[in-house]
Amino acid sequence: MPKDNQVDSSRFIPVGIIRTKEQIDIQTNRRKVLLIEANAGAAKTTTLALRVGEALANGMAPECILILVFTETARDVMFRRLIEIGVHHTIVKQLKIQTFEDFSRDRLALIEDKGVASYPNIRQQFPPMLAAVDKAYVKYSESVENLQFSTNGLALTQYLDAQLKLKANMVLCEEFSIDDLSTVFERYGVTEAEFLVAVEYERIRLGLRNQPNFRGSFDSTYDLARDINRDPDRFSEFSDYRLVICDELHDLNEAAFRIVCALIDRPRCFFVGAGDCDQVIHATLGARHEYLSTRFKERFIETQRLPLTITHRYGSHLAFCMQAFKGKPVESNVADKLEIKVETYTGGLEEGAKCVVESIKKWERNGSGVDACAVLIRDRHHSVVIENALRAGGIGYRTPPMGSYLQREEILFLRGIMAIALRDFGAVKSKEVKESIVEALDLYGNLRIPPDELQAVKVGMAKHSQLHWFYEKYIQSKDETKAPTVLDSTIRFVIDASPDALAVDILRKVCDRMHLKRIAEKLYVRQYDASVVIRSIEGFLSIAGEQTLSQFWSDLSAAEQFAIKYRDKDVLTLDCVANSKGKEFDHVILPFVEVGEYPSPMFPLKDEENLFYVGATRAKLRLTLVTPLDGEKRSTFIKRMNITGTNAAANIAQTRNENIFRVTPASRHYLRSSYSDKDRLKALGARWDQTRKKWYVPIGMDLEAFAEWM
Known part of the structure; x- marks a missing residue:
């Protein structure tokens, strides 16, 4: 039965999980636009999968459901999660689960006159970017003061990053004046040269007929959003989806938002999206918290928000600390206790790195595997001393995608x-x-x-x-x-x-x-x-x-x-916090939690809080904060977690979880049967679960008559 004995009106009953009231409310909601405001580890993907299962159980055809995600990894996770909760694999294969980029590429192929070359490798984009730099130099170097253009590999990469940021925010679709150039860095975080090169790059990419000659990373999403912006009626040619699901909504940018809006505008479409405003960090391409907080409500007056506060990743001790740190409700239903360790060091970074190694060795001495451990650094400058200390300690590590x-x-x-x-x-x-x-x-x-x-x-x-x-x-x-x-x-x-x-x-x-x-x-x-x-x-x-x-x-x-030899298996993960979203580890170590790092004075405080929140909430069983012994050098973020002050309440909640959530309540009894048994089973009172493709005995019915199929 659902938690708290609430009335359960759902038709889809999952396997392997105990749903909370919050999850059931989301699963059975019928609002046209529903936003799920979720905490880290609050089973966003599972809850969205429940909503899909409910739609299927109510007779919605699989081809009428579209699930959009931002990465191929997220796509694969959604596919697995649907099967894990009990949706039959043949039905899951019929669902359209795509990244925004893949979905956009498919849609554009329906309306374009010819195929468009794909440039997935950044090196393939260097020649047109070089041509764009040349054009920008010829056109603007005399009319705009202090412009500096470079053509080395690093500069080209930075130009490509800048044009991606501008596209994500749909800036290049707008008319611009040379007089506006002085504000582009303040408004968009790109330099004047980067902006002008991006403009010329797009002119080269789009050609004379305004139909692209090639597409690189994110260009399909941008081109579809650009087409919708120019001619919304063209979108009427696409399939009507009855239900659109979007995971990790905190990664939404302006281009993806316009595509989602065009889908929702279809008369019979319902939309459910889940995200966490506190996971919007400065490393994310064009993502802003305004989409979850205001933009949907401004665009669709009927938008409803529902919370997903209960985390299924980490225990009550971290949940209470994150509640204190972020000032928002956070609960846990995890029976395993999460330990929070504050390890201190004196001296410089080398001493802090040794402290990290000792924390890992303590973890190993307790019988835990190093492959379930992650050292999440603020940024790559910290990896030099960390890698050196790991090698000295004989601890193998991998560094994807940051690199050694x-x-x-x-x-x-x-x-x-x-x-x-x-x-x-x-x-x-x-x-x-x-x-x-x-x-x-x-x-x-x-x-x-x-x-x-x-x-x-x-x-x-x-x-x-x-x-x-x-x-x-x-x-x-x-x-x-x-x-x-x-x-x-x-x-x-x-x-x-x-x-x-x-x-x-x-x-x-x-x-x-x-x-x-x-x-x-x-x-x-x-x-x-x-x-x-x-x-x-x-x-x-x-x-x-x-x-x-x-x-x-x-x-x-x-x-x-050493790095090459020990990077394949049974090694820990060393990476930047910004790369860890969507991941989880039994033991997370955050090194150098000190003044000047958390928060960095070079970024807005809100972004810095979110970065720390993302890093801390990757932990499942232990979180180790490595910080200077000197209290004046220690990050204020540790104090804001209120580790000592929340301990008593967390202990009570943890005991509750150990007593309650280890027990799996009775649910439907599914039967092992063949097609020829269907008439007998139906006559005996069994029911057919369309999403799982199995017969089951409803809760409360005598099981004796179904013994041969149990």
Whole structure:
């Protein structure tokens, strides 16, 4: 029976879960637009699956249901969840469960005259982006002051990121004036150059007939939203969906919102979407909390909101702390207790990293697997000391999708200088890393090798390991009457350095001579991105310790081999908090929860609160907060969790959960039968469950007559 003995009017009865009253209210709701305001771990996907099951149980055809998600992973989770709660797999296969991008691509194919080339790889988009930079330079460099355009790989990537952000917000559909350029960074978070390049890129992509020549990531969603914006009647050609479901609604952006609105506008369509306003973070493409809080209500007056407050991921102790931290109701029905550990350290980041390793070893000593553990860092600059400490502790780790510090441009540049000076490019075993080192030398050394030539050089260097040839051809000064370039003189300095000189001293002088801080600020136009690079370099210098340059070079090679050897299985996850949404781990460690990190002064406080909330709520059994012993350096977020003050109430709630939720109540009794048994079963009073494709005995009916099928 449902929790709290409430009246259950639902027709779909799931297996394997005990529904809460909140879930049943959502499952049986018939409002045209229903928004579910859910807490982290509150079974958003399961609850949406219940709503689908209810529609099917009431006779809705599977082809009339559309389920939209933002990632392929979310699509697969929804597919599995529907089967897990009891919807027959043949019916689940008939449902349309798609990402916004796949749905948009299918819809556009119905109305376009020709196929459109797909550019899923970011490298495929570099040539048109280069052409866009050239056009923007010719058209605007004289009329707009202080414009700076770059054509290296990093700059092209940043241009592509900027145009994605503008598309997600549907900015490029609007008319613009040169006079408005001064406000684009404040309004959209992109520079004037990035905005103008995005405009030219779209002109190239769309061509003369305004039908795209190619599409990259997110372009299908944007193009469909753009078509709807230009001609809403075109959408009438699409299928009528009776029920549209959308998961992770906190990731909604303007383009996706316009598509959803067009679907809801169909006369017989009902919409149910679930999200958590507190999971909108600054790393999300175009996502804003306004969609859940106001936009739907402004667009559809009949919009109703229902809460999903009870988490099924973590226990009462974290639930009460998150309630205190976010100032919103959070409950838990988890019987397993979640421990919150606050581990402290004195000294610098290296000591904090050692504290992380000790927390992992404590977890292992208790008999728990390291593969169920995740270290979620604020940003990638912290991974240098963390990775080094994990290796020293013999703890294997994986770093998807963040990547190891050894593969970042700023570190690859320093590794390239060391390889040239020591004439030991062969120590780098990976072909991809060799190519990346060459690219980093071009980027940070400002060599400006033409893209086609650079690609050929990268391939050749990766194959033959002739980095000194690269130095002589592209870096070494040819004219002895002129002073060598900064990069050349820096490499010569390293070559001439004493074999016994400390690596940290040499590399720090390399950074000073190259003005790496200034280069980072020039390459990364956003202050925070540049600060991450600078702090990453500082972390790299700090792990050199007392080693000479050759010793440190050998140590880096060993570090890379360690990372490769231990990244497949039975290893922990090391990643940025921003990449962890939708995931969960038995043990989550949040390092460096300190002033300047949580919250960062470079972002709005609301975004910082959400980032911390996302990280903390990934935990299922243990949350470890690693923070300075000095109270003045400790993040105020820990105090706001009120760990001690909520402990007594959490203990009471935890005991309640242990006593109640471990017991599975009686439900329908499903029968093992064949098609030939249907008439007998029906005569005896059994009923047919359409969604599960099974006969069952209703609750309260005598089971004796059905013994042969039990």
